[in-house]
Amino acid sequence: MTYFLCPVCGKKLTELEKGAVCENRHSFDKAKSGYINLLPNNLPKGNHGDNKLMVKARHDFLEKGYYLPLRNELCSVIKKYSSENAVILDAGCGEGWYTKGVADSLQDCGILALDISKDAMKITAKRDKKIKSAAASVFHLPVESESIDICYSVFSPLCESEFERVIKKGGYFVYVIPAENHLWSLKKAVYDEPYKNSVKPYEMESFEFIEKVTVDGLMEMQSSEDVLNLFMMTPYYYKTSEEDTKKLLSSPPEKIEYSFEILVFRK
Numbered sequence: 001m002t003y004f005l006c007p008v009c010g011k012k013l014t015e016l017e018k019g020a021v022c023e024n025r026h027s028f029d030k031a032k033s034g035y036i037n038l039l040p041n042n043l044p045k046g047n048h049g050d051n052k053l054m055v056k057a058r059h060d061f062l063e064k065g066y067y068l069p070l071r072n073e074l075c076s077v078i079k080k081y082s083s084e085n086a087v088i089l090d091a092g093c094g095e096g097w098y099t100k101g102v103a104d105s106l107q108d109c110g111i112l113a114l115d116i117s118k119d120a121m122k123i124t125a126k127r128d129k130k131i132k133s134a135a136a137s138v139f140h141l142p143v144e145s146e147s148i149d150i151c152y153s154v155f156s157p158l159c160e161s162e163f164e165r166v167i168k169k170g171g172y173f174v175y176v177i178p179a180e181n182h183l184w185s186l187k188k189a190v191y192d193e194p195y196k197n198s199v200k201p202y203e204m205e206s207f208e209f210i211e212k213v214t215v216d217g218l219m220e221m222q223s224s225e226d227v228l229n230l231f232m233m234t235p236y237y238y239k240t241s242e243e244d245t246k247k248l249l250s251s252p253p254e255k256i257e258y259s260f261e262i263l264v265f266r267k
């Protein structure tokens with residue numbers, strides 16, 4: 001058995017050496033790296049989620065450890081709300097840097113990781129055999145209803161109805177979002193009139209807000225390559241002209257603020 005469901009008929013999947021199959025004989029391939037491809041066949045052609053270049057920028061940046069304070073805090077928050085043998089889902093896991101941290105700090109828990117980007121899942125799946133990984137959309141989670149103790153999302157698209165479906169009653173949703181001052185110096189270096197992030201109110205219809213943990217700090221940037229990788233991780237990069245990007249790289253900020261909110265909700 002796997003933790004995953006057949007995305008076609010919703011029956012449980014049995015994991016095989018090279019893939020997975022349901023009792024209705026719908027079968028799915030396992031990539032060489034180890035994730036199961038549960039994306040529907042009828043997805044329009046082209047890239048889904050982060051492409052190779054975006055995944056590489058993210059990977060290179062995260063591996064330098066700039067966001068370690070966030071990962072450590074996220075792990076302690078999840079640890080605080082988890083119980084023995086809890087099943088934890090990273091919904092929109094990207095290249096799995098946070099997932100690996102959570103897997104390491106919660107040794108006795110089941111860890112599931114999903115992302116729509118196959119390029120990202122390729123890295124996630126290789127990180128740790130303990131992480132059960134699949135390429136899938138957070139809008140159609142191939143996961144049984146009320147089977148997850150803690151679902152978390154780090155800057156990923158949110159699908160409240162799906163999260164509500166899969167999280168157990170009394171289970172938790174942990175949501176990491178950028179706070180007001182996040183990357184302020186980076187934005188100042190790019191834009192003539194930068195704006196602060198607008199932070200949404202902590203409301204989710206089917207969940208009760210429990211607590212907010214803030215993680216703030218200043219990163220001493222080691223190279224302009226790191227600044228570019230960080231910039232590429234943001235939604236601003238793709239809206240910025242080549243000229244403005246050049247401006248950033250000609251005099252990259254030496255220090256950049258990070259500022260996050262970790263929000264905890266209970267179903």
Ligand SMILES: [Zn+2]
Binds near residue numbers: 009011022
């Ligand atoms: Zn099936």
